[in-house]
Amino acid sequence: MAGANNPTVRRRRLGVELRRLRENAGMTGEEAAERMSWSGSKLSRIERGLVATNSDDVRDLLELYGVTDEALGRTLVTLARESRRRGWWHVYGDVMPDRFEVYLGLEPEASTLRFYQSQIVPGLFQTEEYARALLEAHPSPADAGEIDRRTELRIRRRELIFQDNPPDTWVVLDESVLRRHIGGPDVMADQLQHLLEADNKPQITIQILPFERGANSGLNGSFDILEFTESDIYAPRLVHLENLTSSLYIEKAKEVHFYTVAFEHLRTAALHPDSSRRLISDVERRLRRQEPPGIDEP
Numbered sequence: 001m002a003g004a005n006n007p008t009v010r011r012r013r014l015g016v017e018l019r020r021l022r023e024n025a026g027m028t029g030e031e032a033a034e035r036m037s038w039s040g041s042k043l044s045r046i047e048r049g050l051v052a053t054n055s056d057d058v059r060d061l062l063e064l065y066g067v068t069d070e071a072l073g074r075t076l077v078t079l080a081r082e083s084r085r086r087g088w089w090h091v092y093g094d095v096m097p098d099r100f101e102v103y104l105g106l107e108p109e110a111s112t113l114r115f116y117q118s119q120i121v122p123g124l125f126q127t128e129e130y131a132r133a134l135l136e137a138h139p140s141p142a143d144a145g146e147i148d149r150r151t152e153l154r155i156r157r158r159e160l161i162f163q164d165n166p167p168d169t170w171v172v173l174d175e176s177v178l179r180r181h182i183g184g185p186d187v188m189a190d191q192l193q194h195l196l197e198a199d200n201k202p203q204i205t206i207q208i209l210p211f212e213r214g215a216n217s218g219l220n221g222s223f224d225i226l227e228f229t230e231s232d233i234y235a236p237r238l239v240h241l242e243n244l245t246s247s248l249y250i251e252k253a254k255e256v257h258f259y260t261v262a263f264e265h266l267r268t269a270a271l272h273p274d275s276s277r278r279l280i281s282d283v284e285r286r287l288r289r290q291e292p293p294g295i296d297e298p
Contacts, residue, residue: 008105010083012049019047025065112227118174133183189287207270217262
């Protein structure tokens, strides 16, 4: 884990502590924000570690909450300063949405990753050519140089699962992910080969949810579940949802539970990992040979 070198972790630590101090002072978020002449959303985002804050704001909050512990104050001010530092992905800030910076900070801190994708291969498992084809199809305008930079970011992010000790990762893919020829047959065949190589790692499990299963709990869309061991910094689990223009992080235990149950249903409905591997291999072989798709494989 990246731990102390990760700016997102520092923001989360600071946010957890500031929320604790506010609650100890008997203030609601709305009351504290009003006293600071802030919007409620600004304080909420600081407490959830979604944005960095400066040392002056932290000092003002400590004064508001009646905190007199000077050592604690110095620690939190230092955290505020350090939380404004950037991760390795900062160099891609010109082509990366701000909302994605939060996710890039959270992902390497997770002890367990679970992905359900109904349309595309998850970003952590994409080949360069596959990622480029997706970016070229995105509706937001981008020139060739920007697409190159975005592709480079995705490939560098991929290092997480190919390091010596990757997080435990479970992937459930709808069969349509295999059948949709992103970038054409050759690019897609290489992408499926890459999935098979990733599946060789003992920490990574890939399952395919076949068409024949019909209605399932993933029909409402794709989602990621990130699980953390340091539950004093994070909610033990959070869910990440993404669309064309925004990201949503779900941390409330009741809502996270629904997604966790949904993932278990999907995992149970999907093919066994060995059968999934055979299906991926068969689709790859057909692509290499330019054969028509076989929909009836086990």
